[in-house]
Amino acid sequence: MTDLNSTEVLTIFNALNDASVIDIKRTTTKNDIVVILSSGQAVEELQPQFDAILMQYANVQEGVELCGHATLAAAHALFSSGLVNSNIIEFVTLSRILTAKKFQETKASNSSDIQNGESQDCFLIELDFPTVPTIDFNSEEVSSISSALNGASVIDIKKTSSLDALFVVLPSGESVVEIRLEFDTICKCPEKGIIVSGAAPSGSGFDFYSRFFAPKLGVNEDPVCGSAHCALAPYWSKKLGKCDFVAFAASPRSGVLNIHLDEHNQRVLLRGKAVTVMEGTMHSSLQLRLQFVVAVTPSLQLVLPL
Template identity: 65%
Template sequence: MARKPVKFCVVDAFTDQVFKGNPAAVCLLEDEKDDEWMQSVATEFNVSETCYLTRIVDSDSQSTTPRFKLRWFTPVTEVKLCGHATLAASYFLFSYGLVNSDKIEFLTLSGILTAKKVPDSKTSNSIDHQNGDVQEEYFVELDFPVVPIAVHNSAKISEISKSLNGASVVEIHETTTEEDLLVVLPSGKAVVEAEPLFDEIKRCPGGGIIITGPAPPESGFDFYSRFFCPKYGINEDPVCGSAHCALAPYWSKKLGKCDFVAYQKIIWTVRNRRGRNQGFYPVTY
């Protein structure tokens, strides 16, 4: 029996320029594939995340919102939550006319996640001069879960500090989903200057290590962060939406606010889409 081809697309998330942002491979499946196959394909792509979409057809449902199963794989393992690959999957479905709706629901290991197409009121639609089509300008708004954190064993501070080449550690928390460590440093400057030792990070407890610190007052940002996850086959993730699911509630409590402009060391952006080398990430908690 002939094998069915799989539709796929590689999307550079958080940028409008090729070879910038954070790449994610998006595969649209006509039927379910086994885990070994999906992991092998993700390893072959060898980008930070490869995601798989399978359309859900429910004849009894009264909802007109399209629904898809969504799973995410790094080059070495499946993960429970990924922001930039969900953004890439949403963009793929919206931009190629694969859904007739401005809202999509994804069934995932982290529950039901939603993506909305939001018109960009600050820019007018552009024209593709090659074929005369009007190119719609829009954002994709994701509704992601809050990831609770708990205080981690303070006896591990010296071990964590060693994995960051001696960086001063203020406190350590642990996320309750992937058991990533959220490590607070004294300042955003310390976050930028941190020198991760990836072999040491692999020996640390938990999954990955999120480091964060308060942004300088003059920067225009609320907090800085970086995410190291060599156990997942990614030394440093340029864009990490799932990390911000833990960062937002932490900084909401610290700063007494619910809207943030967050800066990641390998810069990424939603609003101005300027790419990997500059930008910001707005977070609403």
């Protein structure tokens, strides 16, 4: 499916250790990231105006500190299930506190609804992320990175300050699309992932292309990585002299992201939608009742400064 990024969301009302999170992941399907939502108290006991939810991200190998599309899916699951009553959720994650805001929009569901004057209520979710600065990379290691990229021409290499990822810039967006990586070589790099980006072709309607690879985390390529754009947005803002972007995630599945960089507050704002395509209950060996939701996150939409 183009412009879709799937996530499994498991809602748990007991705190779990990291090993338990990974064990649960291994009993489910092999989608990119599982989001574990847990709270020390029942959700209905939380402050109704501003809910605080403990959240852990995981894949098949280990915990992950930040995942953009998983945060969007988690917020969608909580909002749509009625587990929270407010329009704001505060997620307490391994790395930081993230907020998700719900915005209502009215959308006609089909032609018959339009004829009958009926409409279907749906909502957008705005995610507010901190920017991820990039720092200089040791030039002596450039040759090994080029080898991992199958000899691709590299015009700039940085490191992200908090995502533990390399940030590699290629001569063009076409180079990003065509790149073929040596995953065995990438796994030898000290960083956990690699962001590859390049300026979009003239007339494409995009500002830049990108891809994100993380074989060390059990994900050779993230189809659409929201958190990577927390580093991409400030980098391309300096290069292009702008704060609003239309970005193309050039993975085989692909995706489009519309982004606003709030330079004053050093935030990256994303707004998007999700839809639940499957829901059920899982009874684990931990004697916990887990709500299981698969949320599919389409391309992210432009958010303007509030």
